[in-house]
Every structure is written in structure tokens, then in C-alpha cells.
Amino acid sequence: MSALLEIEDLQTYFFTTSGVVKAVNGISYDVQEGETVAIVGESGCGKSVSALSVLGLIPNPPGRIVGGAIRFQGDNLIGLDDLQIRDIRGRQIGMIFQEPMTSLNPVLTIGLQLTETMEHHLGMDRSDAEKKAVEYLRLVGISEPERRIRQYPHHLSGGMRQRVMIAMALCCEPKLIIADEPTTALDVTIQAQILELMKNLTKRLGVALIIITHNLGVVARYADRVNVMYAGKIIERGLAADIYREPRHPYTLGLLSSVPRLDQPRQKRLDPIDGQPPDLTRLGAGCSFLPRCKFAVDRCESEIPPLETVGNGHISACWEKENLEKARG
Amino acid sequence: MTAEASVLESGAGFSRNGEVGEVLVEVKGLKMHFPITEGIVFNKLVGLVKAVDGVDFHIKRGETLGLVGESGCGKTTTGRCILQLERPTEGEIFFEGVDLTKLDQVALREYRQKIQVIFQDPYSSLNPRMKIGEMIDEPMYVHGIEPDAQKRKQKVSELLNVCGLNPKMADRYPHEMSGGQRQRVGIARALSLRPDFIICDEPVSALDVSIQAQIINLLEDLREEYNLTYLFIAHDLSVVRHLCHRVAVMYLGRIVELADCDELYDNPMHPYTRALLSAVPVPDPEVEQNRDIRIVAGEVPSPINPPSGCVFHPRCPIAVESCSEEVPALRELKPGHWVACTEV
Numbered sequence: 001m002s003a004l005l006e007i008e009d010l011q012t013y014f015f016t017t018s019g020v021v022k023a024v025n026g027i028s029y030d031v032q033e034g035e036t037v038a039i040v041g042e043s044g045c046g047k048s049v050s051a052l053s054v055l056g057l058i059p060n061p062p063g064r065i066v067g068g069a070i071r072f073q074g075d076n077l078i079g080l081d082d083l084q085i086r087d088i089r090g091r092q093i094g095m096i097f098q099e100p101m102t103s104l105n106p107v108l109t110i111g112l113q114l115t116e117t118m119e120h121h122l123g124m125d126r127s128d129a130e131k132k133a134v135e136y137l138r139l140v141g142i143s144e145p146e147r148r149i150r151q152y153p154h155h156l157s158g159g160m161r162q163r164v165m166i167a168m169a170l171c172c173e174p175k176l177i178i179a180d181e182p183t184t185a186l187d188v189t190i191q192a193q194i195l196e197l198m199k200n201l202t203k204r205l206g207v208a209l210i211i212i213t214h215n216l217g218v219v220a221r222y223a224d225r226v227n228v229m230y231a232g233k234i235i236e237r238g239l240a241a242d243i244y245r246e247p248r249h250p251y252t253l254g255l256l257s258s259v260p261r262l263d264q265p266r267q268k269r270l271d272p273i274d275g276q277p278p279d280l281t282r283l284g285a286g287c288s289f290l291p292r293c294k295f296a297v298d299r300c301e302s303e304i305p306p307l308e309t310v311g312n313g314h315i316s317a318c319w320e321k322e323n324l325e326k327a328r329g
Numbered sequence: 330m331t332a333e334a335s336v337l338e339s340g341a342g343f344s345r346n347g348e349v350g351e352v353l354v355e356v357k358g359l360k361m362h363f364p365i366t367e368g369i370v371f372n373k374l375v376g377l378v379k380a381v382d383g384v385d386f387h388i389k390r391g392e393t394l395g396l397v398g399e400s401g402c403g404k405t406t407t408g409r410c411i412l413q414l415e416r417p418t419e420g421e422i423f424f425e426g427v428d429l430t431k432l433d434q435v436a437l438r439e440y441r442q443k444i445q446v447i448f449q450d451p452y453s454s455l456n457p458r459m460k461i462g463e464m465i466d467e468p469m470y471v472h473g474i475e476p477d478a479q480k481r482k483q484k485v486s487e488l489l490n491v492c493g494l495n496p497k498m499a500d501r502y503p504h505e506m507s508g509g510q511r512q513r514v515g516i517a518r519a520l521s522l523r524p525d526f527i528i529c530d531e532p533v534s535a536l537d538v539s540i541q542a543q544i545i546n547l548l549e550d551l552r553e554e555y556n557l558t559y560l561f562i563a564h565d566l567s568v569v570r571h572l573c574h575r576v577a578v579m580y581l582g583r584i585v586e587l588a589d590c591d592e593l594y595d596n597p598m599h600p601y602t603r604a605l606l607s608a609v610p611v612p613d614p615e616v617e618q619n620r621d622i623r624i625v626a627g628e629v630p631s632p633i634n635p636p637s638g639c640v641f642h643p644r645c646p647i648a649v650e651s652c653s654e655e656v657p658a659l660r661e662l663k664p665g666h667w668v669a670c671t672e673v
Contacts, residue, residue, distance in 0.1 A: 159628055190399075262594065270546055276540065
């Protein structure tokens with residue numbers, strides 16, 4: 001069976017006055033049907049840009065997809081014109097953005113924003129679409145949906161708006177939902193509500209989910225597979241359980257040891273990653289994590305390490321990947 | 330004496346790093362109500378936002394008190410009241426035994442030097458038109474700590490160094506720096522006045538995980554080196570646990586639980602604290618697979634029209650009828666462990 005979404009050597013660059021920013025610099029990953037895949041990384045690592053590329057939402061200029069392929073159910077999405085991509089975006093691939101405050105239109109009612117997509121994509125008439133909108137709002141746990149569809153986004157709290165976003169993403173029965181930091185702007189108790197809701201609904205409806213986040217706890221709880229990104233590249237991928245138990249890239253290792261954990265005794269000191277992420281306009285010849293890496297060897301300066309298999313479905317881009325375990329002791 | 334007042338007398342005097350001494354800051358019955366008005370010419374009062382509604386706590390010298398809660402619970406407003414950036418509606422704030430709320434602006438200046446703040450957003454809390462060096466220099470000049478410009482320059486270099494920045498960065502502007510570096514500048518600026526007490530208002534929540542850990546370590550080092558006292562305001566429970574001696578949990582303008590850090594995390598008693606702790610996912614899939622999380626339904630109600638009785642009762646899994654009538658007082662259920670709930 002072929003993958004639902006297959007991204008191959010995607011390169012998205014931004015051409016700015018201070019140079020070419022290689023925001024996504026040759027990444028490949030796939031998503032199987034019904035699966036939850038996480039893309040983890042820190043700000044500026046290219047995780048959002050990689051998702052926006054899939055949806056054809058890269059602002060051009062300054063951004064452009066300069067190479068690679070994005071195959072959704074076998075068809076390449078790169079090169080489609082605006083109208084063609086619109087038929088897929090929202091219909092086959094749903095989206096949930098980070099800011100529930102800014103991603104809904106403030107001057108349209110909730111109902112109109114929900115029915116609009118269904119009328120456009122599914123050819124429903126207004127009254128049928130409205131019935132369905134009510135149904136979906138109920139599904140995402142919004143009370144009194146009949147009243148809510150007449151309300152505007154500012155009537156709703158952040159958590160409620162994110163529920164509306166989920167309803168919008170789901171209402172055309174897409175195969176895939178891309179959620180870009182869906183709970184970063186929300187409080188922890190609301191975050192838990194929203195994530196549990198997303199997990200239950202995607203499982204029940206058989207929708208695949210790409211969840212983009214920087215929160216390692218969220219990934220651990222909700223993702224089947226994980227892609228770790230750094231400076232525009234995927235540097236490690238594997239099953240969530242493998243990545244957390246046995247990280248094979250110094251960056252992943254560093255990330256995991258720099259967060260304090262509630263389930264473990266309090267550490268005396270955190271073990272941060274020194275330095276800061278590189279400037280994406282001036283990447284060196286070698287591994288981009290080199291300046292911050294504790295395990296670096298001579299080879300890292302001149303050659304970019306390729307992604308190589310270290311275990312079952314577990315790959316890592318590090319020359320020293322076999323030696324990390326020893327060094328950890 | 331009321332139950333709240335006696336909170337101030339207790340509190341375990343233990344130390345983790347450095348010594349914990351006498352009470353430095355004491356907040357009694359703090360209330361901050363913001364008016365909501367209507368009309369342009371005649372500002373008619375139509376309601377009150379009860380951001381902070383009766384908060385008591387104390388902080389000992391050398392201690393770090395964590396103040397946690399979700400957005401809108403009043404934790405930042407509490408910090409701003411201590412800084413006297415807001416004049417509280419009611420209540421007293423003692424610093425070294427002096428009630429700050431009774432002082433005028435001139436008398437406050439001495440205390441502004443002793444109480445400093447580190448803000449959440451390193452992007453908006455630095456003046457974009459000033460060089461880093463000038464920003465750290467200015468408070469020392471204003472407060473007359475070091476009248477000699479050359480010596481101040483020397484001090485700026487030292488402070489940058491202490492905060493892990495290259496002294497050459499004094500000539501840079503904020504936009505030339507990353508978020509983590511800016512936060513270090515904010516810390517250097519706070520330190521320049523040699524304060525006793527620093528209010529850290531979400532100092533790491535705008536930063537990436539790998540940078541967060543760097544700043545947390547820096548804050549710990551500085552606490553030890555300069556014997557600082559922190560009020561650490563945050564919503565990230567794991568960071569608070571790492572850094573604090575005692576923790577107060579706030580909900581809708583009130584403290585619902587207050588205890589020593591280990592005690593609070595090992596043995597949370599208030600249903601809200603339990604829900605909060607359970608909502609934080611652990612970065613380990615094996616742990617998460619078997620962990621049941623307790624989800625509290627609903628959302629934080631508006632502080633304009635808070636629920637009657639216990640403010641948490643509409644969301645509370647163990648609420649009984651009387652919860653909607655009576656405001657539960659903080660009770661000391663174990664030595665140093667205070668809970669505002671009648672059902673535990």
C-alpha cells in the first residue's frame with residue numbers, strides 16, 4: 001500500500017534581501033492512512049514551512065518551493081494551479097492553525113464559516129450544510145450549537161475557537177489533517193481537552209494527522225511516529241517509543257535532557273544544549289548542529305551526515321550515531 | 330486571627346540551595362479590582378474585573394516562591410501589585426517590614442531599586458532604539474549607584490559576562506539578538522541595581538526548549554551567587570517544580586493551594602491542582618500510554634462575574650452543594666500545606 005502523503009526531497013527557500021533562507025532544505029517523510037505523525041523542532045527549524053508547502057500556502061514572493069515532490073494519494077501537488085490546489089485544500093487535507101484568535105474571520109459568523117467550506121467542496125445547499133455544521137459543532141463538544149452558529153468568533157473563548165477550527169477541518173471528511181501547533185496558545189487544562197478530542201476524533205473517523213509542535217510531552221502522548229527537524233532538515237525519525245527511549249541524534253538527546261520532567265525526581269541541574277540555532281542564510285559545509293554538539297568529530301565539519309538506518313524504521317543523520325549510547329554511559 | 334493571616338506565620342524554613350532566612354515579602358489580603366466603565370463623557374461604572382481577590386503569602390529571604398495558574402488567574406497582576414505598577418484596591422504589601430502601598434512615588438524609589446522584574450517577552454521589554462549597554466547602564470545612572478560613567482561601563486561588561494553574554498554585545502541593538510540573548514539582557518538589566526528580590530514573570534515561556542534550560546540554569550546560578558529571592562510566575566508546572574522551594578496555585582484571583590514544592594507535586598490535594606498536574610503530558614511515550622488523565626470540563630469563568638462560593642465549583646469533580654454557597658478558606662491540612670477546599 002502506498003502512503004497517503006509522501007514528501008520527497010522538499011526544498012522551500014525564501015529569497016530575502018539578506019540572502020536565501022533555506023527554510024526547508026531537502027526533507028522527505030511520509031504519512032500512512034489513519035496515522036499520527038509528529039514534526040518536532042524549535043522555532044525557525046522549518047516545521048511550519050514544510051506543512052504550509054503541502055497546502056500550497058507559501059507566500060510567493062518571497063518564498064518558493066524550489067525542488068522536490070509532494071505526493072498526496074499518488075498525485076504530485078507541486079505545480080498545481082491555485083484552483084486545483086483549492087479543491088484539495090480543505091476538502092482532502094484539513095488544517096488547524098496555532099492561533100485560534102487570528103485564523104477565523106472576525107466579521108463572519110461561525111456558522112457561515114463552517115457552511116461555506118461544505119457548500120463549496122461538497123456542493124451542499126445552505127440548510128443541509130447548516131444541519132451538518134450543527135452536528136460537527138456538537139461532535140467537537142460545543143454546547144448549544146444551534147445558538148453558536150449565529151455567533152461571531154469574538155463571542156468564543158480560545159479553546160472554543162480551536163474546537164470550531166477542528167470542526168471546520170473535519171466537516172468535509174478529509175483524509176489528512178495538518179495541525180500546526182494546535183494548542184500552543186492554550187492553557188494546559190484546555191490543551192488536554194483539545195488534544196484528547198483530536199485524538200479520539202481522528203481515530204474514530206480514520207483521519208491521518210500531522211501534528212507540528214515543539215512540546216515533547218504532547219508528541220509522546222499523541223504521535224505514532226516522530227520526525228525531528230533542525231535547521232531545515234529532518235535529523236531523526238522513528239517510532240515515538242524508540243525516539244524517546246533511545247535517541248540517536250545529539251540534538252534529540254539534548255532536547256530530551258533539557259526539559260524538566262514531572263514524573264521523575266527533581267534534578268539538581270538541567271542539561272541544556274549550549275549555543276543557539278544557526279542562521280539559515282549562512283549554513284556551513286558540514287552538519288548544521290556541529291557548533292552546539294557535544295559529540296562532534298572532525299568529519300562533521302566537512303561532510304553533511306546522511307539519514308541512515310539505526311533500527312527498525314528508525315533513522316538518524318549523525319556520524320556518531322553509533323557512539324551516543326556509550327557516551328551517555 | 331483569620332486562617333489566611335496565620336498562613337504567614339507558618340511555612341517550612343528549609344533550604345535547597347543557599348540559606349532561607351527571615352520573611353522578606355509579605356502580601357496580606359491583596360485585592361486588585363479593575364473598573365469597567367461605559368460612556369465617554371461620564372464614565373459610568375458597570376462592573377469590576379476581580380483580577381486578584383484576596384491573596385495572602387509571604388516569601389523568605391533566599392527563597393523562591395512559584396506562582397502558577399492559567400491565563401487570567403491573576404498571577405501577573407499579583408506581581409505587578411508587588412512592584413507597585415498597580416496600586417491595589419485593598420490589602421498590604423510588606424517589603425522588609427515596610428508597607429509599600431502606603432508609600433508615595435518618591436519614597437518608593439528606594440524600593441524600586443531593591444525589587445526588580447524580568448518580563449516574559451524579551452521582544453517587547455527592551456527598547457528597540459537603545460543599545461544593550463545603554464539599557465543596562467541607565468538604571469545605575471538613574472538610581473545613582475555609580476556616578477562615574479567609565480566605572481559604569483566596566484559594570485555593564487561584568488553584568489553581561491555574568492549573564493553569559495559577550496561584553497562586546499554592549500554595542501548591539503536588541504534586534505540583532507536572539508530571544509534567549511535578549512532574555513539574558515533583561516536579566517542583566519534587573520541585576521544592575523543589585524536587587525534583593527526579583528519578580529520573574531514567565532521568564533522562559535517565550536523561549537525554545539533548549540534555550541529555556543539555559544536561562545533556568547542561569548537564574549539558579551544567580552540566585553546562589555547573589556542570594557536572591559524570586560517570585561517565579563509561570564504556567565509551566567515542570568519548570569516551577571524544578572526551580573521553586575514553595576508553590577502557590579492560583580485560580581481566578583485566589584490561591585487554592587500552597588505548599589512546599591515536593592509536597593505539592595507528590596501530594597496535591599486541591600482538585601484544581603490535581604487536574605493541572607494531570608493535564609501536563611510527560612515526554613515519554615511509555616509513561617503516557619498507561620497514564621489516565623483527568624480532564625476538567627469547561628473553561629475558566631470570567632473574573633467579571635465569578636461563580637459564587639468556591640470559584641472552582643462549576644468545574645470541580647468533587648463539588649457538593651455547599652460549594653456554591655461558601656467561599657472555602659485556606660486550611661492547613663498538613664504542616665505548611667494549605668488548601669482552600671472543604672472536601673479534602
